[in-house]
Amino acid sequence: MSAFNDIRDYVAIPRVLSLRLSLDGSRLISTVQSLNPDGKSYGTALWALPLDGPLTGDPYRLTRSAKGETAAVFTDAGDVLFTSARPDPTVKDSTDEVAALWLLPRAGGEARQVAARPGGIAAVRTAADVVVFAADVLDGEEVADEEKRKAREDAGISAILHEGSPVRYWDHDLGPGRTRLFAARLGGGDRLEDVRDLTPDAGDALHDATFELTPDGATVVSTWRTILPKGEWRTDLVAIDVATGERRVLLSEDRHDFTQPIAISPDGGKVACARDRFTGLEVSARSELWIADLATGEGRAYAPDLFHADIEWAPDSSAVYIVADFQGRRPVFRVPLTGDVARLTQDDAAYLGLNASADGRFVYALRSGIGLAPAPARIDVATGEITDLPTPVPRPEVRGTLTEISATADDGATVRGWLVLPEGASAEDPAPFLLWIHGGPVASWNDWQWRWQSWIMAAHGYAVLMPDPCLSTGYGQDMIDRGWGNWGPRTQADLDAIVDVALARDDIDSERIAAMGGSYGGYMANWLAGHTDRYKAIVTHASLWSLDQFAGTTDASMYWQREFGVPGSERYELLSPHLSLDKITTPMLVIHGDKDYRVPIGEALRLWWDLRRSEVESKFLYFPDENHWIQKPGNIVAWYETVLAFLAQHVLGQEWKRPDSVA
Incomplete structure (x- = not known):
């Protein structure tokens, strides 16, 4: 038995979420998520990993x-700044509900609150003696923010008047407050000194902003949303003078976004970021590493065809390290300002959270993979040697076999994927088969998944195929x-090709098969339901059903309508799964969270009603308090137990048994 056999054991596994290296290289800090004592929620804590000697x-x-x-984040002095909604022990009857900024001294002792805002403090950056943080502020003078919030509460007003889009984002409503950046100085007292609003005129420009400070603390480089006609917007990069608040546009280009991740070179002369082109009916998604001069804004693209997810500068400012999807892995690459891109790590792992040591010898990162939970690792820059470091929490042990397979699609392209086989699968005892389709769609199966956990399915006897069909990253443009x-026809052809290869194995039962997916994977699950009867059951989570409806109600309509066209365009008729409802005969399990604003609940409600009126055998697992992901421990248990019970009925031929978690 392992933690993957009982979902309650699985949700209790602690998780390493992040990694940050101190400036002097003496220690790493990780955020670790673990189950709270009540067993109903998760909490986070900071852990330190000494690196001396x-x-x-x-x-x-x-x-x-x-x-x-x-x-x-670390200050230059080695203290730690962090955000938390914990109560301030120096304030009588403090019952903070929003996150404040806290400082934990390097020398030890209790953390102290150094800054608070009525709307809470989000991200923070520090350099020299400067601290810059993001906070939610109501329109108008920020000094009156607290009084205005109290007046709204006392009057029972929850209404938000919008004059632009978007109005929601992932799982939360936007407004009435808006993000601004504040600058302050670290002093010797208990509070930050000289706190100043750097962006009083920001409006909606800093929604979901990413920002960084130059090493001297003189300049903030931040994303900045520029509103365009017809509900569109563009993301530029701006430089803000910390002393004066003067702002200048650093990077801006028609039909392109300059966005996260952002990194500023140690010498303060250059900025690296992502440059994403606007998509269109015939223009696909493309993301490039862009490096520009911080003074002039002149720059160019580097490392073509690598969809990068992280950037870290070498300490001598001669190169950047990035991680990027590549053939079902996510290696670390070294990208010099002059010269060729070189792959630094050669293993099958996925890396994230890059931190370069000041002496240039090592890069620290979280190392993980399909069968490997994230934990700290050290990479030798000269040799590429990888050393796993002591981890705040042990990695869970997986049982089964991870195999790589590939197929040739009908157009000659190679489609590859990962196949997880349960223990004991053999020609004498072939395993039932589960196709698991990734979301995105511009994404890849290359890393450990706390949410979409194939090893749980393997522990219950299923062989799980995780393919990278068309639209997957890591295989070139x-x-x-x-x-x-x-979406539908081309992706199905790719999936059919690699599923055929998997089912030809003698350790897989080609008759007992199912398909499932979430988000775009849920779209494809719906598409398969209306275009093939090869699967015994289909599970569709947070899925797109009626594309015209989805594209007008999602939190980012402008993005999807670039690819599909305006409502009523031909592409909706060609690609919407709901138009094949009359072809669906496969039993379906529909799953959706009501707080999902990326794929709104209306998609599931309409799908469910369409299945009901068409008398397709189906069930609907509904989460009133979850978003695009299922995040609460109890709900995760209910999710997996219901999925396993549904598959047991239709794939394994067992009698339906309603799980206790949803009884």
């Missing part, structure tokens, strides 16, 4: 509170172009 010391816990801690504007 040739061998690292044992990790130890730095913080402990019911509210948890996150967003940790052509792989994305193949599926652009042709």
Whole structure:
């Protein structure tokens, strides 16, 4: 038995979420998520990993509170700044409900609150003696923010008047407050000094902003949303003078976004970010590493065809390290300002959270993979040697076999994927088969998934195929172009090809098969339901059903309508799964959260009603308090237990048994 056999054991596994290296290279800090004592929610805490000497010391816990801690950064002096909604012990009857900024001294002792805002504090960056943080502020003078919030509450007003879009984002309503950036100085007292609003005129420009500070603390580089006609917007990069608040546009280009991740070179002369082109009916998604001069804005693209997810500068400012999807992995690459791109890590792992040591010898990162939970690792820059470091929490042990397979699609393209086989699968005892389709659609199966956990399914006897069909990253621009504007037919052809290869194995039962997916994977699950009867059951989570309806109600309508066209365009008729309702005979399990604003609940409600009126055998697992992901421990248990019971009925031929978690 392992933690993957009982879902209650699985949800209790602690998780390493992040990694941050101190400026002097003496220690790493990780945010660790674990089950709260009530078993109904997750909390976070900061852990330290000493790096003194040739061998690292044992990790130890730095913080402990019911509210948890996150967003940790090191000051130049080695203190730790973090955000938390914990109550301030120096204030009588403090019952903070929003996150404030706290400082934990390097020398030890209790953390102290150094800044608070009525709307809470989100991200924070620091350099020299400067601190810049993001906070939610109501329109008008920020000094009156608290009074205005109290007046709304006392009057019972929850209404938000919008004059632009979007109005929602992922799982929360936007407004009435808006994000602004504040600058302050670290002093010797208990509070930050000289706190100033850097962006009083920001409006909606800093929604979901990412920002960084130059090493001297003189300049903030931030994303900045520029509103365009007809509900469109563009993301530029701006530079803000910390002393004066003067703002200048650093990077801006028609039909392009300059966005996260952002990194500023140690010498303060250059900025690296992502440059994403606007998509269109015939223009596919493309993201490039862009490096520009911080003074002039002149720059260019580097590392073509690598969809990067992280950036870290080498300490001598001669190169950047990035992680990027590549053939079902996510290696670390070294990208010099002059010269060729080189792959630094050669293993099958996925890396994230890059931190370069000041002496240039090492890069620290979280190392993970399909069968490997994230934990800290050290990469030798000269040799590429990888050393796993002591981890704040042990990695869970997986049982089964991870195999790589590939197929040739009907157009000659290679489609590859990961196949997880349960223990004991053989020609004498072939395993039932589960196709698991990734979301995105511009994404890849290449990393550990706390949410979409194939090893749970393997522990219950299923062989799980996780393919990367068209639109997947890590295979060059052509792989994305193949599926652009042709979601259903082209992706199904790719999936059919690699499923055929998997089912030809003698350790897989080609008769007992099912398909499932979430988000775009849910779209494809719906598409398959109306275009093939090869599967015994289909599970569709947070899925797109009526494309015209989806494209007008999602939180980012402008993005999807670039690819599909304006409502009523031909592409909706070609690609919407709901138009094949009359062909569906496969039993379906529909799953959706009411707080999902990326794929609104209306998609599931309409799908469910369409299945009901068509008398398709089906069930609907509904989560009133979840979003695009299922995040609460109890709901995760209910999700997996219901999915397993549904598959047991239709794939394994067992009698339906309603799980206790949803009884």
